[in-house]
Amino acid sequence: MxxxxxxxxxxxxxxxxxxxxxxxxxxxxxxxxxxxxxxxxxxxxxxxxxxxxxxxxxxxxxxxxxxxxxxxNTYVVRKGDSLWTIARQHHVSVQTLQAANPWVRPMNLPVGATLRLPASAAPSGLATADNLYWMAHIIHAEAGDEPLAAKIAVGDVVVHRMHDPAYPDTVKSVVFQVVGGHYQFEPVMNGYIYSEPDEESQKAAEAVLRDGRDVVPGAMVFYNPAQTPAHSWVWSRPVIAKLGHLNFAK
The missing domain is CATH 3.10.350.10 (LysM domain)
Known part of the structure; x- marks a missing residue:
């Protein structure tokens, strides 16, 4: 030849x-x-x-x-993705996803590749437009000057509350929740929640809601120790992580 x-x-x-x-x-x-x-x-x-x-x-x-x-009906492969995680995120079987993308090698899935999603695929349950919108806003309002890991962690706290029966089950409802006559998040009270989120805050929201990133498992609260009164109840909560200027606690 x-x-x-x-x-x-x-x-x-x-x-x-x-x-x-x-x-x-x-x-x-x-x-x-x-x-x-x-x-x-x-x-x-x-x-x-x-x-x-x-x-x-x-x-x-x-x-x-x-x-x-x-x-x-397409999905762009990101770092850490596998056919299994993508299929689970869109509520289809791995076999169905692979059938829609016969060119894919499951053991060598290139980052940046575009996959076709089967007609039966559903969007990630948490990653609705409304949830993404308010998640980006609360992350920006609470952690706009913090590193990306801290931004993601703020979003994780919101999601943890959504999964707890004691809290509402949407991002907006958690963010605007009133307990004992008080808002749970200061930016809602001072109006900063309505400021336009920056690009990194938007990416952090997607990392939490679309990719399921959880960098502070179990965290239900966060606070800046330099700005928190000594008598605040949050000091009694076990700290899971310190990211940027924020403590994340159970």
Whole structure:
């Protein structure tokens, strides 16, 4: 066999097994819009919109720019993903997911690859547009100047409360909960909850709700020890972790 013949055959095999391109629609940026608001409006993640628009600067999004929005029936592989975790997140079997993506090698799933989701796939239960919206806002309001790990941990506390029968079961309800006549989160009281979340806070919200990241298992409260009165009840709670300026406790 000549090298030319072998090369042509190899190219044919690669073309048959290459990952399919993600389908996308194109939207025109309107005044006041950001990549975050566009992603939320189309119920896809910010990371997926950014991947579909590698040449777009999210900090300088001009009105009239055209932005590609990925199809909701696709999923972009992230670090740490496996077919099993992706299938579980979208409530389908591994076999069904693999059948929709015959090019995939389960033991070598490349980060950044685009998977097609079966028609029966459902969005991650927690990662609704409303939950993502309010999670990004509370993370930004409580930990805007903290490292990413602390931002994720703030989101984890909210999710832990959602899973506890003593608390409401949506992000917004937890954030705006009133107990004994008092809001549970100071930014709700002072109005900072309504400030626009930055990109890292949005990514932290997605890490918690879409990816299930839990960096402080069991934590139900957090506080800044430098700003917490000595008589506060939170000092009696066992501390799980110290991230940035925040303590996370049971």
């Amino acid at each position: 000549s090298f030319r013949t072998w090369l042509c055959g190899a190219a044919a095999v690669l073309s048959m097994t290459a990952a399919p391109e993600a389908m996308a629609s194109v939207v025109t940026v309107r005044p006041g819009e950001s990549l975050w608001s566009i992603a939320r409006a189309h119920q896809v993640s910010l990371a997926e919109v950014q991947k579909a628009n590698p040449n777009v600067d999210p900090m300088h999004l001009p009105v009239g720019a055209r932005v590609n929005v990925p199809d909701r």
